[in-house]
Amino acid sequence: MAQYGRDGSTLNDELNRLANGGGTTYPPYSSYKDQAGAAQAWAAARSVSLGKTTDLVGVINLIAGNTVGVNYLDIAGVCNELAGTVGLEPAAALREVEN
Numbered sequence: 565m566a567q568y569g570r571d572g573s574t575l576n577d578e579l580n581r582l583a584n585g586g587g588t589t590y591p592p593y594s595s596y597k598d599q600a601g602a603a604q605a606w607a608a609a610r611s612v613s614l615g616k617t618t619d620l621v622g623v624i625n626l627i628a629g630n631t632v633g634v635n636y637l638d639i640a641g642v643c644n645e646l647a648g649t650v651g652l653e654p655a656a657a658l659r660e661v662e663n
Contacts, residue, residue, distance in 0.1 A: 569659030575599060575639075578658035582606045586663025603627070610663070 568588050569578050577590065579602035584591040597605060603623040607614055612627050625636040628645050637645060643657035644650055652660075 567659050568662050573655055575655040578655050579603055
């Protein structure tokens with residue numbers, strides 16, 4: 565599997581990379597958003613409707629296509645779902661996501 569993120573990157577780094585268009589390009593650190601803000605920007609870039617959802621876990625679940633709150637996965641689960649991986653910590657899973 566291809567890795568797009570950098571080894572040792574944080575969850576915030578990876579969310580900002582994905583919000584910045586994905587691939588291997590990170591925005592300048594001065595332009596970083598917090599985790600929820602970066603997830604919301606990533607959702608907007610993918611034309612995912614958030615409704616009133618603004619929290620990190622909810623937004624990432626909506627990006628993954630999980631639309632029923634009672635079926636939401638935790639942050640590790642949903643990041644692994646998006647990456648097609650199992651058992652990775654969230655940042656490591658998102659390193660495998662191009663956009």
